[in-house]
Amino acid sequence: MKRKWSTRMLAEGGVMIALSILLSYIKIYQAPQGGSVTAGSMIPIMFFAMRWGVGPGVFVGAIYGILHFILKPYFYHPLQFLLDYPIAYGFLGLAGIATMKNGKTNAKDYFIIFLGVLLSIGGRFISHLLSGVIFFAEYAGDQNPWLYSTAYNAGYLVPELIISSIILLLLWKPLSRIEK
Template identity: 45%
Template sequence: GGSVSAAVMVPLFWFSMRYGLRAGLEIGVIYGLVHMALGGCVINPVQAMLDYPLAYAALGLSGLFRKYLIVGVGVVGRFLCHFISGIVFFAIYAPEGMNPALYSAIYNGSYLIIEFIISSIIIYILARKSLLRLV
């Protein structure tokens, strides 16, 4: 399942903002495939695509807003991939009587919100200290 990582999204955001949308999408797919190969939970090929290469590629969407340091669009994209996967493939884990969409939103949102906050703070600090050169 999902968990808060030590700002794993920061390098992907930086790369996307530095090199643009296409490069960000590509590096996200590569990261997702490596993450999946090193111990990802795969129960179905479609679920694997949603939770790994597509979810991490979505972080590359932050390359669309590289001049404004907006990383939220990438996190929303990643959330949507995990959310859909949760509804379709992990609904059986929802407590009895709980709507699978609500369960997926709570489960995936709980760790992605924290990761988003941590990553946003780090990106902001790096930019303020001129350690994050974008263009």
């Protein structure tokens, strides 16, 4: 179903971006060359995508990625910028495959929520993985750059996946009652 952009949708997107930025400053773990486990900073973007759909979610995620770069810039190459910021965070919009609906929530709904979170954070992982292999292979030393980048990015994205999944699964039912 195609969604029409509305003032409410754009305002909600702005609020979710602001909330994500605030949550990104609450760090549980900070990786040495970037990346961190936060207090669920990706949840507002994924929640927005679940309410409004994949397209608006990808857009809001990409805008968040650009603002994230502006606030905490790490620039090496234009392609690295694209992979690490607007593309990586744009993938969070894929959580929109799990659309919120009023009514009873069953086991299938919870599986789709988890699948949406997995797909969105998995997309972000692949984007950071490619950036790591292409632009930051020197940090791998004697290790295979693919294995190093996989381990490095999984070190903070797997905990984020767990945190985001648990919180969104717990909040799904009450949040799905919010009127659009």
